[in-house]
Amino acid sequence: MREDDRQRATEFVKELYAAGEIDADRLDTGVAGVLAARSEAELAGYAAQLADFKRGEEVLHCSQLMRECQLHIEQLMKEWEEVARGIESNE
Numbered sequence: 001m002r003e004d005d006r007q008r009a010t011e012f013v014k015e016l017y018a019a020g021e022i023d024a025d026r027l028d029t030g031v032a033g034v035l036a037a038r039s040e041a042e043l044a045g046y047a048a049q050l051a052d053f054k055r056g057e058e059v060l061h062c063s064q065l066m067r068e069c070q071l072h073i074e075q076l077m078k079e080w081e082e083v084a085r086g087i088e089s090n091e
Contacts (some may be wrong), residue, residue, distance in 0.1 A: 005040060006043070007016060009037070009047055010034050013027060014031075017080075033046045
């Protein structure tokens with residue numbers, strides 16, 4: 001594998017870190033993985049995994065949003081059940 005490919009991949013990992021897409025630990029493992037890659041395909045696969053990495057804060061935020069949506073749905077279901085009981089009692 002060419003040295004300039006490794007250099008470009010290392011710069012890519014550093015850009016992900018600078019943009020806040022990965023944390024410092026992931027930066028270290030990313031650079032180590034890039035330097036250890038033995039083929040262009042291995043390098044490309046590793047870079048793709050890094051680009052798709054989700055930070056812990058993002059995962060927690062999504063989990064919190066999902067929980068809020070779940071609670072909202074539960075509230076709507078309770079309201080719907082009350083409405084349905086009201087309709088049934090008026091028939």
